[in-house]
Structures are given as structure tokens and as C-alpha cells.
Amino acid sequence: MPDDTPLKAFALNCSLRPSSSDRPSSTDKMIADLLAAMAPHGVTGTTERVADFDVKPGVLSDMGEGDAWPALRKRVLEADIFILGTPIWLGHPSSLARRVLERMDAFLSEMDDQSRMPPTGKVALVAVVGNEDGAHASHATCFQALNDVGFTIPANSGVYWVGEAMQGKDYVDVETIPEPLELMLSTAASNAAHLARLLKAQSYPGLPDGD
């Protein structure tokens, strides 16, 4: 019964604006709402904004001098649960979300002796916000990339809020979490905590050495 093992979550907010911006981030709010839903399940989490760091373009785990990715990568791999948070632009995840996924491409060639990529045994969720339209497509491409590089996707791991077509409301301006989103956040939180615990106790065995 691994039910009360403490778990760590790490979230990357891929907003285009750094935290020094004077406007609050809707993506931050969604991540915070998700972490709040995880707290009763023994999950503590931290969030960083990718726009606060100089994450270099490239597909290696370390792109050299000044590259902020190695430190963020370390925190991704120290956590049990990874949350990719992204706003939607033109219907798709932000360029910073693609940057993060690109940097994880390196995991494909960093397998251990049992042919397991570094995130094996960790779970990932994708939190998406936009004025309008693009959440399912964002979940789709993010789930695929995260799964390709070794993360497990617990049931119902895509959380989101978007407004009606072509309107301008932001999630930061949604005063009360709508009931279906409340249910979505609770479900994602419960599922992620449960699955992260199962995998933390018994990770994937991988393939026999030399397979």
C-alpha cells in the first residue's frame, strides 16, 4: 500500500511572458489550480516560467554556455509528476512549449542499460489555457511528445480552459472555477497521484540488458 508516499510535482509554465510582466498569467492560474487539487493527495509542487530562463534552441541536454535547460531538466527528473503548462497561440502550444519538448528529444538517446529513457516511471499532465480554441490539439501534440520520450500519461491528464470562439476573456478573469473544470482538475490530480505512486513503487522493468 504505497498510498501516502509524498510525491513531488514540477511544472513548467510556457507563457510567452516572464514573471516580471505586470499582467498575471492564465497558465500560472491553471497550474496553481491543478497543484491545489493535488495537495490533498500528498503532492507538493513548484512551478517555473520558461520565459524567465535562457533555454537555448537545440536537441541536446546541454547546449553549452549560458544554457538554462540543464538545471530545469534536473528538476523535471527529480519530480514524480511533470506538468507542462502552455497558453494557446493560433490554436497550438506556445513556441516555449515546443522548445521544452525539443530539449526533451535528447531523452530518446539517453537510455539506461535496460533501454529506459530518463523520464521512465514518471507521469506527465498537460495544462492548457487560451482565450479560445486549441486545447485538444495542444494536449494531443504534447501527450505524443511526452510519451515518445518516456513519460506515462495517467487517465484524463489533459486539463484546460478556453473561452467561446473569438472572444477575449482570459482564464485569470474567470472568477469561479466552472464545475466541469473542477471535476476535471480533481480527476486529473487523483489519477496522477495514484499512478505516480504505483510507478514510484514499481517502475517499468525495461528490457533485459543487451536486448
Next chain:
Amino acid sequence: MPDDTPLKAFALNCSLRPSSSDRPSSTDKMIADLLAAMAPHGVTGTTERVADFDVKPGVLSDMGEGDAWPALRKRVLEADIFILGTPIWLGHPSSLARRVLERMDAFLSEMDDQSRMPPTGKVALVAVVGNEDGAHASHATCFQALNDVGFTIPANSGVYWVGEAMQGKDYVDVETIPEPLELMLSTAASNAAHLARLLKAQSYPGLPDGD
């Protein structure tokens, strides 16, 4: 000055429900709104529901006995403007929209002596409706498929309406067309008519015979 050549539009409504259904189709309403916006530009159009026909699975232009595609295909190719109308299910176009695109795969191998596919010189628009989320992704995959098989995509050819995340309103229940959608419909209609006329007067030359 080709500005008053009459133009013909043909729309396929890829709703999962046949027209005998007792519930009105939101996709039908969006197509009707788009055709109404085209009328002042000299475009007359007709619509059919794919669910009313037995469009067989396959990637040939005629899948044999009982296949309703050859007659629909003929109407697509007799029109100057093709409108693909689809509802969104799980964030993406309906299975009937994919069926229509699959049947158009045959165009790839039906080139004329100038290496032009049958829809060359025709323009396509994509009209999408859903309770929530999925319009941009639907436009994306439909634009790509239609363009691959020879259609031209006029500027701003994706029209859509979707509601707020996880709510249940349908486009048929939207009483007044919201202003941004009104602008979107007017723009798409004007652009499609303009470009269809230019291409009707001077179609793509294609490649020299034997290239």
C-alpha cells in the same frame, strides 16, 4: 474584369446525423450562414449531408456497387468553390469528414497531361462547429488534405464557432451571429469569390506535358 461571373459552391455537411434526424444540424447552420454571405458575391450553392449517402470506405474514386461517392465527387468537381463542413468530436473533424478526404486521396493519381489534379483551379473553405474546442485543429488537417489533393485555400478560409470549454451550447442555439464571426464569414465569402473568379478565368497552367 471577371467580377460578375456567376459562381457555384458545393458544400458537404459531415454531421454524423442524416437529414432525417429530428434535431437541426449546427453544421448546416454554419454552412447556410457562409452561403448567405457568399450570395451578394454572385455565388449560388447547394449542400448535401454525407450521412444521407452510402459513401464507401476506400481510396478510389469509385468503390463499386452502391457507392454514393462518384455522384458527390462529380458535384464537387462541377463547383468552383468547395465547402467542407464538419462538426468536432473529441477535438477533431468527424469520421465522415475523414471519409470525404480519404475518397479525395484518389485525386493524387488522377492528374491530367499537365500534371494537374482534378480540383486544380477550385478553391476550398472549411466550416467547423462544436460545443467547444477543436476548430483550429480541424481547419489545419482539412486545409492540408484539401491542399494536398489540389484545392487552393483563399486567405481566411477557416470559419467556425465553438463554445466555452466543456459547456453544452450548440451553434443552432446561438440566436444572433456574434460580430467577430459575422466579419469572419464576410471575409471568407469575399475572398473565396474573388479568388475563385481569378482562377476560373486563368487556371494554373500546370507543368509542360511530359514533365
Next chain:
Amino acid sequence: MPDDTPLKAFALNCSLRPSSSDRPSSTDKMIADLLAAMAPHGVTGTTERVADFDVKPGVLSDMGEGDAWPALRKRVLEADIFILGTPIWLGHPSSLARRVLERMDAFLSEMDDQSRMPPTGKVALVAVVGNEDGAHASHATCFQALNDVGFTIPANSGVYWVGEAMQGKDYVDVETIPEPLELMLSTAASNAAHLARLLKAQSYPGLPDGD
């Protein structure tokens, strides 16, 4: 230690051709290769071709007289591991794959008292084949839809083969499984069996009744 619990897999081959077709199905071969990789892990599986059945369009679990989905749905839910196998047409999953996913849309409103959808605790893999290009996009939209309706996606659950751009070789004509695909199949099989066993022993708790 749940390590030798027997597991059942069920695969739906979404090829456009029925099994009566005189040409072998590349999707069938990929599914068979994946099931073969699962056998050493105590997984036995069966496959059906969607094109052999009359799966009606719609988003209810039973679309009435003549609908073949209820029987297939039952087999999906009796298995521990679901494999969605699809060919690629114009860069995306087949219309029959979309049909299957659409029918699973009903799971969204079939939650039990703990707010769990019917596939909760089951894992899903996506097996894709094409002459060329489209596998990652197919994985993406299928993972998202399957995850939305309650399936868990084990690490590295997307398996595929596609040929070089615009060439015509089929997977059935690939005589020896290429080494990277062999590794991909072994990994997916091992991960799926491991995770399906963990979840079979301890499924997601869901939310408290009345949450």
C-alpha cells in the same frame, strides 16, 4: 507482486479494407508484431477489423438496430490492454479510426459513482502504418482521444512504421523488422504489460461518491 497475472489485449484494426480483401493488411501485420512482442509478458490478444462490421456513425454506445459497436465495445472493456491500429491516409488516421474514437465519446458521460469512465484502469497503445509520413500526428490525436475517455497511456505506447517520403512500399513488404522498430515493439509491450498489471491490481480510486 502481480507479475504473472494473465492479461488480455484487444486490438481494432481500422484498415479501410475488410478481411475478405485479397490483399494483406499492413496494419494487421503491425498489430500481430506487437501482440507477438506482448506474448512473453503473459498477454494474449485478439484482433478484429472494423471494416468487417457495421459500426454506425454516432456518439452513443448503442446507435440501435444493426449497430455492431455494442459488441465491439464490450470486448474493448473486457480487455486490459486496448490497441488501436490504423493506417495513415493523407497524413492522418483512417475514417474508421475516427469512427471508433467517436463511439468512445460516449464514455465521457458513462461515469461510475466514483466519476470514473468505463476504460479507467485500462491501458491503450496506438499502432500506425503507412507508405509514408503521418505516424506521430496519428499517435497524437489518438492518444489525446483515448486519454480523454479514460485510458492510460503507458510510456512509449506509439509504435509505427512508415516509408520514405512519397514512396510506395508497404509494411507487409518489409521482410525483416528493422532493429529500431524491434526495440520499439519490445519496449511498448513490456511497458504496457507492466502498467496494465499495476492498474489491474490497484485501479484508480476515482473521486469520492458525490464529489
Next chain:
Amino acid sequence: MPDDTPLKAFALNCSLRPSSSDRPSSTDKMIADLLAAMAPHGVTGTTERVADFDVKPGVLSDMGEGDAWPALRKRVLEADIFILGTPIWLGHPSSLARRVLERMDAFLSEMDDQSRMPPTGKVALVAVVGNEDGAHASHATCFQALNDVGFTIPANSGVYWVGEAMQGKDYVDVETIPEPLELMLSTAASNAAHLARLLKAQSYPGLPDGD
């Protein structure tokens, strides 16, 4: 007869590596091959690598001090034909391609008195290369974004090369352009030049002032 009006093309290569890299860029080669196919049609073109510039994150046309986008944006709008060239990473366009599209989001609110976005009357093509898989999905999301912000997509505007699944050959190592790609390049070049000329002579009228 506008057939010999000289046309200008401008290409952005969204490779993750700057031109100072010691390895040649496959995306560069594809763009060069496409420009070469355009030359006989009276099109002259230039290419820039986005990675050589400091294109700031954001969705305004000018993100302030040090932002290289305003100068690139000017060149996009001075050309008749825009080519977005991108490599594929994890099945999708590069983060720099998303960055370029994000910056074009500003076009949505920069309409003239006839409600036309700045790229109205210009055509766009999308050139994609990868070791393997992802071209159609890249075309799809790029076509949709470019069309949303006002570009017209000529018939058959997606050009690409990708290798067989999970292999490592690059397009720079493809010694002779394969015949189907040759045809694809010729067709895209011919169509783009034809349509750019038609639209240069008679651009979209847009909507009446005050509509």
C-alpha cells in the same frame, strides 16, 4: 496577361542551428531546391535563418529593444511569396517556426480599412524536412496559421522530404532529388508563381470600409 511580372520570394529557415553551425542545414537545401524550381517562373528569392536573429517571444509586431522581428516582418511583407521552412522535431515544426507564426498573430489585429490583414494578396508555401515522419502534420498546422493571418495557400503548396521511420538519413545527404519530389517542387513553384501574379494584379478587395 500578368505572366512575366517579376516576383519576390522570402524564405525563413526555422532550423534550430544558426548559419555559423559547421553542419549544413537540410531545411536550407529544401528551400534552395524550391527557389531553384521557382527561378524559371521569374521568381527571385532570399532566405534567412531565424536562429541567426534574436526574435523575441511575444505576439506584438514589435517586442521592443533588441527584437529582430520588425526587420524580418518587413521583408515578409515586401515579398509576394513567403516560404516557411522548418525541420521536424518530435513530429512537429520547430520552436522557431512556432515563434515566427506567433509573431504573425499580430496580423490579426492589423487590418486596413477594408478589413484586410497585412499578408492579404500574398501566397505562402511550407517546406518541411526531417529524418522521418511529421511533414503532413507540419504542413497542416503551418497552413492553418498562415491562412488565419491572411496568406493564401496555392494548390499543392506543401513540399517535403522525410526518410523511413526511425532511420537517420538527412535531406542534405540525399544526392539526387527523388522524382516524386522533383514533381512536387515543380508543381508548387509553378502554382505559387501563377497565383502570386494573379493576386498581385488583382488583390482581394476586402470588405467595404466600415463593414
